Amino acid sequence: MTNLMEKFASWLEEHFLPIASAIGNQRHLVALRDGFIATMPVSMSGALVVMFKEVIFTSESLFGTMLNKLSFYAENIQPVLDRTLVPVLEQMWWGTLALGIIFSVFTIAYKLAEHYKQDALSAGVLAVVSYLILLPQAVEGGEWGTISWTSFNSEAIFTGLIVAMISTEIFNWVVNKGWTIKMPDKVPPAVSKAFSAMIPAFFVLTFFGIVSVCFQEGLGIPMQQFINNAIQVPLTKLGQSPFTFILLVFIAQILWFFGLHGITIIGPVLDTMYSPALAANAEAIMIKGVAPTNAITRNMLDLYGMHGGSGATLALIIAIFLVSKRTEYKSLAKMSLMPGVFQINEPIIYGLPIVLNPILAIPFIIIPPITVFIGWLFTAVIPFAGFVYIDPPWVVPPVLNAFLATGGDIKAAILAFATLVIAILIYMPFIMIANKMEDSI
Structure with missing residues (x-):
């Protein structure tokens, strides 16, 4: 299996890597990427505003519905929020995301x-x-x-x-x-x-x-x-095909294998194709008061495919704790756990490493496409989890980010947890192989 993986990697390096490098350095795509990043303080602030409003402060929000069952809250606190805080949040949304x-x-x-x-x-x-x-x-x-x-x-x-x-x-x-x-x-x-x-x-x-x-x-x-x-x-309609989304995710993971920041390179394409879908979903809720219609958004990848960062490496860390017999793996996993919880995974990617690793690269590459497909399946086809219409800050821990991104839908959190468990199960046999192949990694 190792020889086959090495031959495949060599073929990709010869034929695919030059194209990926050219795309990553293309000036207009770089400007798109850096331009979107520059607006992050505004977009994140707007996302937080929507999250607070839709999850906590309005009478129709998740916690607002529960709190308004208390007569004192409904008669004395909610009217004050409706006159003061909620209008402030609405104006902040208007000046950030609505006109973004x-x-x-x-x-x-x-x-x-x-x-x-x-x-x-x-x-x-x-x-x-x-x-x-x-x-x-x-x-x-x-x-x-x-x-x-x-x-x-x-x-x-x-x-x-x-x-x-x-x-x-x-x-x-x-x-x-x-x-x-x-x-x-x-x-x-x-x-x-x-x-x-x-x-x-x-x-x-x-x-x-x-x-x-x-x-x-x-x-x-x-x-x-x-x-x-x-x-x-x-x-946008093309982007709502799960196959388009999964292909882009797969390409990003392949790039990571060679040490290139896959999401940074593919990010401009994802942002261009899927930012309108997320914005339209937010407008459906905030302005029109109707159900959103776009099952696939830019941050759906983060919710169901990138637990702990690219490659769902939080699942890898947990799998190491569960089945690894290698002390260096466990030591690195301990150091990488807290960063991984907050979606920072460079220590584990470059520390094991996963880059050019013929064993661990396999689950790293295949897990996000698999779990994203599951997330789409139980959102668009099987109406289990709610549609995403909020973009929480990227450092929000896995599972919680799905809960917040859907306006407090507990079923979305369950789905995110399920995909995390699936990612752990996929990583485990490869960790077991790594236990027996210390010299090959």
Whole structure:
């Protein structure tokens, strides 16, 4: 089995690794990844707000329903929360997740401009302005200057990403042509940069002004709506196929085998395809008051496939405690346990190691696709666990994160625990093999 695994690894290294490395270094994907990461404080804050509101503070929330059975709480405390705390949480959600695409437009353009070594601040501001130029000046039937919030919600994600990249590419192209205003050396740098950006800004904004009119007047539809219908909706539907999701997860695990951070490389694809699904689920609950419709979201992988981090390594640690006879494994497992509980698994991945390990790499690669499929099966096909619509911080421990991500659904927590147990059972025989093959690992 070891020789077969080594031959397979050699084949992957020759044919697959160069492609993966190229994808991991592709500037637009790197800008997507870093841009999304830069918005993490905002998105995490918004996720916490939704979590508190939907799990604790409203009368319809999990704990709110129980507490409101007490007449004193229902008559004296809940009305105060409804007038004070709940409106605060709703406004915080509105300014973070509901309008979140505008922040991503800025950060993605900023990061791409950094790659080109251009004025990143100007590029980010121009991208936001370019996006606003594309919006119709009035909602249908409304007054001039009325902008629909759907221009910034889950339906606008792909448009925002495209605008951020195109505006920055135009900005970079114009600057490289030398079409800039050059100020004397004694002019303060901030002023000099502002003047240098004036001509590139004119090109960028003029381009999007023309595009906006072409779509609205020529096609009779705003660009954002056109892209949503033509690209985002079909791609989101494709992403709701479990086979698409599982394939991406499998590729990420293969990359880890070679020491590459699989989720970092595949992350931009996952974020692009599945962030709209999570946002749409949240909007269904928060705005429309209806059941969410997207079974697969970006963080479904974390809930059911990544217990303790990539490869479900918390399950590996538990399996080591249960069946390993190797003292070095047990010592490393003790050191890695607490980080693993909080989804930090680099100590166990590089300490055993799992990288280029012909035995432990097998369960590491196959467990997330298997457990994610089980999570999807008992969410979309067998209606056991609730749909995910909250994105808890990534450091929330396994099982608890599933409970919070579904607004307090205990069945989702049970499903997450079941997939953790399955992961442990898959790891155990490979740990037993490792007991007998000390020299091969």
